[in-house]
Amino acid sequence: MAAYTARAHTNIALLKYWGKADAQLILPTTTSISLTLNEFYTETTVEFDEQLPHDQIILNGRVLKAHERQKIERFLDLVRQLAGIKTYARMVSINHVPTAAGLASSASAFAALAGAASAAAHMSLDPSDLSRLARQGSGSASRSIFGGFVQWDRGTDSNNSVAHSLKDPVDWPIQLITVIVSDQPKAVDSRSGMQNAFSNSPYYQAWVQHTNNSVPAMQAAIANYDLDTLGRLAEQNALEMHAQNMVANPPFNYLTDTSWGLIKMVQTLREQGLSVYATMDAGPNVKIISRPQDTEAIMTQLQQTYPDLKTQIATPGPGIQIWEEV
Ligand code: PMV
Numbered sequence: 001m002a003a004y005t006a007r008a009h010t011n012i013a014l015l016k017y018w019g020k021a022d023a024q025l026i027l028p029t030t031t032s033i034s035l036t037l038n039e040f041y042t043e044t045t046v047e048f049d050e051q052l053p054h055d056q057i058i059l060n061g062r063v064l065k066a067h068e069r070q071k072i073e074r075f076l077d078l079v080r081q082l083a084g085i086k087t088y089a090r091m092v093s094i095n096h097v098p099t100a101a102g103l104a105s106s107a108s109a110f111a112a113l114a115g116a117a118s119a120a121a122h123m124s125l126d127p128s129d130l131s132r133l134a135r136q137g138s139g140s141a142s143r144s145i146f147g148g149f150v151q152w153d154r155g156t157d158s159n160n161s162v163a164h165s166l167k168d169p170v171d172w173p174i175q176l177i178t179v180i181v182s183d184q185p186k187a188v189d190s191r192s193g194m195q196n197a198f199s200n201s202p203y204y205q206a207w208v209q210h211t212n213n214s215v216p217a218m219q220a221a222i223a224n225y226d227l228d229t230l231g232r233l234a235e236q237n238a239l240e241m242h243a244q245n246m247v248a249n250p251p252f253n254y255l256t257d258t259s260w261g262l263i264k265m266v267q268t269l270r271e272q273g274l275s276v277y278a279t280m281d282a283g284p285n286v287k288i289i290s291r292p293q294d295t296e297a298i299m300t301q302l303q304q305t306y307p308d309l310k311t312q313i314a315t316p317g318p319g320i321q322i323w324e325e326v
Helices: 070-083 106-120 127-135 139-145 190-200 204-223 227-246 257-271 292-305
Strands: 004-015 020-022 032-048 056-059 089-096 149-152 163-167 175-180 277-279 286-290 310-314 321-324
Touching (some): 004 277, 032 106, 032 139, 032 204, 139 163, 163 204, 227 286, 257 277
16 A cells, blocks of 8 residues: 655644543534644655554654553544554654654644555545544644644534635734753653643633633634734633642643743833733743744743743644655
8 A cells, every 4th residue: 555644734723622522522612713834844754564463553763562552543543543554654744843842742643644644545534524533633634734824623522623724824913932941851741741730720610601701702813814813812822821820729831930020021011011811731831923024023022031941933734745755
């Protein structure tokens, strides 16, 4: 069978997914909205081969051992089940999401795997079907099938819990400055973090309701090129997500003193008149939503306050691309 390669980009959630209504199917409690990023992506090649005694998985040049392959094998099992085949696969994946960028790569990784594996298994899935499939590898991967601004409807079943494009290409100046507070693997992965918040935060339902109620305003901000409304909603949504973790029982926290210092810095820059807003995911890094024209002012302040921290700038990126290897 022919080998297919897919390239999928990471995305950053402006309204976040943080908890599952159905853990088996990965149906989220909230509708989320994201921006796909150009600079960071995963490229994955898959080929089903009758000769293989088990799935062979090579990640960034390293052959994964049996215990490291489990999550990917489970996903390939799902593809085999859908395609009605039993053949094992060879998967070669390269992450162009440097660990040092402090961005999670699971979104781009499972989106690329969904694209390459389904094409290699001769299933011709449209983008919505790809999104549904990618969702079952990692929730946020459902959004990485599309470029630009993307919405993942929480839905009520596997069919209607799916992402779609809100605006692609993005024809307005928006960027994300990622400030790397730590490039170490996180202590609490997103799966257990969101499960803990879901089960043990007394304010969890309020967060779900507020996130879902914010969807129309976020859509309007995107349609109206309104960076200030977009940023204000995104920053509040991120802080609300982290608040769930801090009041969970037992409590946990992804943000360090440096993260809080950066959030304060962003808020102070805003008081001085800049359109800058912060968002944070399941880790301590702070992403500054801003306009390219303000990069210099932001970098100057960062240099003064945190001269040792590295930064990476990301801009809006495209949806998945899939091609046959010849
Ligand atoms: O897709 P997962 O299971 O890695 O979860 C992603 C969770 C956040 O990044 C914190 C929020 C989001 O919507 O991407």
